Amino acid sequence: MTKGEQARFSCRQHASWKSFNLLTRRLSFAAFLFAGAPQLALAHAIVVRTSPAQGGVGAEDIGKVEVWYDAGIRDAFAALAVVSAAGERVDRRDAAIDSADPSHVSVSVNRLTPGKYTVRYRALSADGHLVSGAWEFEVRP
Numbered sequence: 292m293t294k295g296e297q298a299r300f301s302c303r304q305h306a307s308w309k310s311f312n313l314l315t316r317r318l319s320f321a322a323f324l325f326a327g328a329p330q331l332a333l334a335h336a337i338v339v340r341t342s343p344a345q346g347g348v349g350a351e352d353i354g355k356v357e358v359w360y361d362a363g364i365r366d367a368f369a370a371l372a373v374v375s376a377a378g379e380r381v382d383r384r385d386a387a388i389d390s391a392d393p394s395h396v397s398v399s400v401n402r403l404t405p406g407k408y409t410v411r412y413r414a415l416s417a418d419g420h421l422v423s424g425a426w427e428f429e430v431r432p
């Protein structure tokens with residue numbers, strides 16, 4: 292199983308647990324406390340904002356690329372990579388979680404030449420599931 296397949300598998304697994312939690316809410320209060328409460332305490336992170344935005348335009352001297360999740364993520368696997376249309380990595384490989392905001396990850400980039408760029412993100416959310424994906428932006432002359 293590739294990493295991508297594992298991530299998709301995790302998401303499906305998470306979705307079924309979510310449905311399970313919704314079901315337990317409809318059961319009696321005692322049953323909810325017994326079966327549903329422990330899972331509800333762990334949050335599954337999703338991306339809520341990026342800079343530049345998906346499909347947006349960035350300046351040549353943008354300096355950094357950023358992503359915000361809806362909840363804090365775990366340190367270990369936070370990654371952000373910026374790749375040019377030619378497939379070259381243009382970030383400085385220094386992706387880091389903001390010490391003042393654990394839901395914010397940024398990576399610095401060299402001066403960007405005009406063209407299309409893809410940003411790949413990956414993070415481990417508090418519930419232990421891997422969250423990953425990509426978005427694109429463009430630098431215009």
Ligand SMILES: [Cu+2]
Pocket residue numbers: 305334335336416418420
């Ligand atoms: Cu999850």
